[in-house]
Amino acid sequence: MAQMQKTLEVRNLRKSFGGVMAVDSVSLEVAQGEMLALIGPNGAGKSTCFNMVGGQFPPTEGEILLNGGDGTAVPIAGIGSRRIWQLGVGRTFQITATFTSMSVRQNVQMALLSRRHMIWKFWPRADDLLSDEALALLEQVGLQAQAERAAAVLAYGDLKRLELAIALAGAPKLLLMDEPTAGMASGERTALMALVRRLVSTTGISVLFTEHDMDVVFEVSDRILVLDRGRLIATGTGAEIKANEQVRAIYLGTGRTSGGH
């Protein structure tokens, strides 16, 4: 895996909120086609890392480099979420955010219209555009049967799938998923992440995700990074992380609940 081209590289990332160091000197790499899990107790800085990579807010210090496609590294720290999307980063949010006044299909159509630079068309009916493509994406995430329902009335697990479809509509090279299974029943969690795993193998995209459910993490991820109080304390495969004394002490083996039930 070492000779694979890196999709994302983060060097010495720091973020302080009014003097509190939420993320301190975090460095990580995501290879092409790799599924990397970011774990850690509540308040470890996982979401903060995500929001800096996704452009929701700028880092205090550090570099975030994205593969520009031809092997060139494009710095993306602090350039804003829309530019980052243009460079091929899709994301889902910890608290689901979908377009509630639209149907499931229209949600995906919206993202497709954006990717095809069709936002500034004022006359054609949006409902008729790119409909088949949207349905194809919905089929991938198993939502085709609900395509015509209002996004606002979907069950929570289905909303997460819809968010995934919206993110995929941007044809990302890198997918950021912040707690993709939070609030789902355990069977659903495994099913959703297995779906993501399949997408990774078929399309070769890279995924960086945070997750509280350790079973899910060990099952689907290629590598795991462990954050604690803003610092990276361990990196490795599932087996390596399970065997790591430091991780066991502060996180896994103490019997302390991990927060996400």
Added chain:
Amino acid sequence: MILFQILTALGTASSLFLVAAGLTVIFGVTRVVNFAHGSLYMLGAYVGWVVLSHLPQTIFGFTLGCLVTAAIIGVLGVLIEICILRRLYRVPELYQLLATFGVVLIAGNVVQLLWGTRVVTLPRAAWMQATISVSGHPFPVYSVVMMVVGPLVLLALWLLFSRTRWGALVRAATEDREMVGALGIRQNILFTTVFGLGAALAGLSGALSLPQVAATSQMALSAVSDAFVIVVIGGLGSVTGAFLASVLIAVLQTFGAIIIPQYVMVAVFSVMAVVLVLRPNGLLGRAGKGGRAMGDLPKLVEGATKLVIGLGVIAFIAAALVPAFDTGYVLSIMQDALIAMLFAASLHFVMGPGGMPSFGHAAWFGIGAYGAALSASSWNLPMSESIVFGVVTASILAALVGSFMIRLSGIYLAMLTFAFAQVIWALATQMTGFTGGDNGILNLWPDGVFASPTAFYALVLALCAGGVLVLRRVLFSPFGFALRATRDASARAAASGIPVGPVRHVAFTISGGFAALSGGLFAFAKGSVFPTYINVSHSIDALIIVLLGGIQTMAAPVVGALVYTGLRDYLQAATTIWPMLLGIAIIVIVSLFPQGIGGAAEHWWARLGSRAKSKGG
């Protein structure tokens, strides 16, 4: 000389601060923006005039009279809170603002019935005119008193909030409203007393200002407009911020009146724009949690059903046939209704799908009307070109103003759009050489092929119906979807590559342009333009049509405009207490149907449907 002006400015600052402090404290605790706050100030002036006329003209009599007035207005505030506001705390913010505007209408009407339109003044007593010497300069005692009042009240409020249990509760509620409920505090009493205090401060300001500001029925709106500007600059909920902003605005007003008399409000508005660009939450404000400005979003926006399309076609044919039966009164009422429909639809566009509320949409209508009228009368442009000129002017201005307006949302945006409309209104009123002031611009008539009433009516029908259909079509286009996406979930929209700011900006501009088209048509329909086209009640007309019709459906502005304009034109001619009736109606409707009549009907319809279904099954 400059020293004297500074002193005057500080006196004005005190009076502005008293009103703004009440507004901001009430907002902090109850989260209600009280549109009627300027009316409480106005009532303070009138009541103060009555009280002070019966008291000896000494400094003691004046002080006593002002305090008595403050108490009376405070009690009135308590009554308003108990009778009206208490029912509205769970209602979306914009409906609250609308309901308090109902109070504005009632208060204005009451004042007009009791005192007529005459200007009520209080002559300055001898003690007020006496001077004291400050570093060799003589200053009237009254000015010194006024200057001291503001800082004194600030100090008193600070002591009240930091040293008393009640004050601690007020601060706690301002920080976190749910928290107060959770602590088991008697929320009702807290809210009522806070409202009473705010009202008393406004009343005090009205009475105190009497010796320098004559009481008129117009003062309510200019006072609340100033207060909005001040609390927005200072930061909603911050008393100290309100004080700083009051001083800033008073200095601007005082020196502006000397240097650029006609453009004082423009200067004030520009300063506010700069402050908001640099600090979107005001000088001392903090980022608030976004409230529910317009209530629940729709589950799904769908195209029109066959029934609605059919009704629309029938209505259009009926409208087209009107000239065959009547070319006088009925035709003119229909014309007004069609224009109101386009105006309301342009507001709906930016407010419903765009999620950007406006309490000053008449600004664009007015710019369109004045643009058309001025170009027709001064450059002798033909009607069609002058209407286009108005639309282009309004669109350019909307693009400029929109560049910072779209950074705001919810209640901030509503207040700012209101203040902007007040600026345009003030320009139309004050630039008499250019706009004719209150006399307006007369003798505008349709020309060429549109000279006959029937031909002009056909033009109005085509442009208004066509305009509404174009706006509707755009809402279902990719752009319209993107606009709704920015409203539904703006972080999601940005992360999906939708340029949130530019999309909102373009929508704002389109809306302004269509409003201006309706204004241009109106200018030629009436043959004249007046500043009343821009005043707040015209903005509110459109808002009522959109909000009460239920903000989510495009049919609302169409049906609402036809019904509302007809009813208003009729009642306005029939009764002098029309504003009061309208005010009461608004309050009753908002309390009974917090989601708008359209929303309520939809809900009712859905329940009826499900009941029928369960019977059938």
